[in-house]
Amino acid sequence: MTHTRRDGSCAQGNAVAESRHASQTVPVTMHPDQLEVTVDTAADLVAAQFPEWRSLAIRPVTSYGTVNVLFRLGEELVLRFPVERGETHRKRAWLEAEADAARRLLGRVPVPTPEPLALGEPGRGYPLPWAVYRWLPGDDAGSRWCRGLL
Numbered sequence: 228m229t230h231t232r233r234d235g236s237c238a239q240g241n242a243v244a245e246s247r248h249a250s251q252t253v254p255v256t257m258h259p260d261q262l263e264v265t266v267d268t269a270a271d272l273v274a275a276q277f278p279e280w281r282s283l284a285i286r287p288v289t290s291y292g293t294v295n296v297l298f299r300l301g302e303e304l305v306l307r308f309p310v311e312r313g314e315t316h317r318k319r320a321w322l323e324a325e326a327d328a329a330r331r332l333l334g335r336v337p338v339p340t341p342e343p344l345a346l347g348e349p350g351r352g353y354p355l356p357w358a359v360y361r362w363l364p365g366d367d368a369g370s371r372w373c374r375g376l377l
Contacts, residue, residue, distance in 0.1 A: 257293045257310065264296045264308045268352040273300065276347050277359070280304070299362060304344065307358040315349060319356040322346055326358065339363045 266285050274281040283301030290297045298306040309318055326343035333340050342361040349355055 260312055261310045262308070262312060262353070262355070264298075264310065264353060266298065269298045269300075269306055269308070272347055272350045272353060272357070273306070275350055277345060280359075300359070303362055305341075305360050305362045306347075307360060308353065309355055309357065313355070315355060319346070322356055322358050329360075339365070 266287065270281075270285050273283075273285070280300060283304070284299075285306070286299050288297035288299055288305065294309060294311060295307045296310050298308075300306050307322075309322070323346065326346070329341055329343050333342060341363055343358060344361060345359040347357040347359065
């Protein structure tokens with residue numbers, strides 16, 4: 228399936244990974260019956276639930292994770308959308324538990340910890356709660372800085 232993004236480019240598949248070349252997209256399906264999350268869906272949810280952020284650009288993020296699709300929201304934020312279907316109250320409890328754990332770690336460990344900022348609700352085009360965190364710049368755990376450790 229092909230989706231047209233708000234910036235006019237196209238994306239294919241259930242989840243879209245940002246690549247080094249803006250014209251390339253990579254479809255990523257990790258789970259049977261995986262939820263589809265597009266840039267347009269993310270933008271609609273942000274505009275409806277967090278109008279203060281509606282003018283910020285949204286772009287997909289390359290991720291080695293398997294349970295969330297990530298989108299940058301402006302330069303400071305990241306949106307996390309669970310892709311596995313499930314009961315709304317269970318997904319909300321999972322997201323709340325993650326946010327609580329992240330808050331407890333903030334400033335207590337020697338590595339940067341993502342700061343949870345908001346919890347989005349199900350809405351048009353997406354049936355589950357989702358999360359907004361502060362973006363942490365740098366390399367993720369799957370990148371070159373730790374490959375030598377394995």
